[in-house]
Amino acid sequence: MTKLSVNINKVATIRNARGGNTPNLVQVAIDIQKFGGQGITIHPRPDERHIRYQDAYDLKPIVTTEYNIEGNPQDAFLDLVLQIKPTQVTLVPDAVDAITSNAGWDTVKHKDYLAEIISECKRNGIRTSIFVDPTLEMIEGAAQTGTDRIELYTEEFAKQYSLGNKKAIEPYADCAVLANKLGLGINAGHDLSLENIQFFAENIPGLLEVSIGHALISEALYLGLETVVQQYLEKLK
Numbered sequence: 001m002t003k004l005s006v007n008i009n010k011v012a013t014i015r016n017a018r019g020g021n022t023p024n025l026v027q028v029a030i031d032i033q034k035f036g037g038q039g040i041t042i043h044p045r046p047d048e049r050h051i052r053y054q055d056a057y058d059l060k061p062i063v064t065t066e067y068n069i070e071g072n073p074q075d076a077f078l079d080l081v082l083q084i085k086p087t088q089v090t091l092v093p094d095a096v097d098a099i100t101s102n103a104g105w106d107t108v109k110h111k112d113y114l115a116e117i118i119s120e121c122k123r124n125g126i127r128t129s130i131f132v133d134p135t136l137e138m139i140e141g142a143a144q145t146g147t148d149r150i151e152l153y154t155e156e157f158a159k160q161y162s163l164g165n166k167k168a169i170e171p172y173a174d175c176a177v178l179a180n181k182l183g184l185g186i187n188a189g190h191d192l193s194l195e196n197i198q199f200f201a202e203n204i205p206g207l208l209e210v211s212i213g214h215a216l217i218s219e220a221l222y223l224g225l226e227t228v229v230q231q232y233l234e235k236l237k
């Protein structure tokens with residue numbers, strides 16, 4: 001079975017818009033787990049535009065499922081991860097000014113750099129995953145770094161699937177077959193949604209975990225809208 005880790009960056013985006021504590025990120029994480037979520041993912045970025053470094057500490061004692069922290073392993077991020085010791089760290093090569101993650105690692109070019117960080121995280125008992133584009137060369141390279149898992153970067157799949165191009169799954173399926181052969185665990189994420197998740201999961205052998213945030217929170221808003229509008233009308237009667 002594939003585990004669902006809910007990325008709560010977008011909850012922090014809404015909270016930060018008013019400077020207060022609504023919605024309460026910690027309570028949301030508690031409730032997501034209560035509702036069956038099998039993991040919590042956060043992706044603190046250097047400008048703290050959504051998740052703040054302090055959030056990562058506040059979440060630590062309440063995440064009783066799997067705690068996945070994603071980010072570019074610059075010094076401040078790595079210090080944070082080594083102090084918190086989440087279940088998993090996912091290394092993502094984001095530029096500081098990136099709107100969102102937009103590429104996987106070049107695991108061949110950065111093999112030594114990644115290997116060093118991965119071995120330090122593993123020494124500290126943290127499972128490692130590296131964000132990769134779906135090419136066989138990058139999967140081969142990932143295996144050389146010593147990482148426990150890869151996270152397949154699924155934006156292109158999601159885009160093509162929404163256009164009706166189901167063949168876009170093929171490079172992901174081929175990479176999964178290779179990753180399984182090389183002993184790498186397989187995670188996936190970026191723009192996965194209620195529309196595309198079942199097809200993706202059914203076609204990726206050995207898919208261990210998906211992390212989903214942007215679509216899931218948007219869908220939750222939409223699916224909850226009718227209930228909340230009705231509740232306001234009830235109070236205004």
Ligand SMILES: CC(=O)[C@@H](O)[C@H](O)COP(=O)(O)O
Binds near residue numbers: 045070092099189213
């Ligand atoms: C690695 C990945 O695909 C997600 O973590 C994504 O980067 C979410 O980050 P934002 O919420 O900042 O877009």
Ligand SMILES: NCC(=O)COP(=O)(O)O
Binds near residue numbers: 041070188211213
């Ligand atoms: N690792 C991907 C993730 O955590 C969520 O990405 P998205 O669903 O917000 O695109």
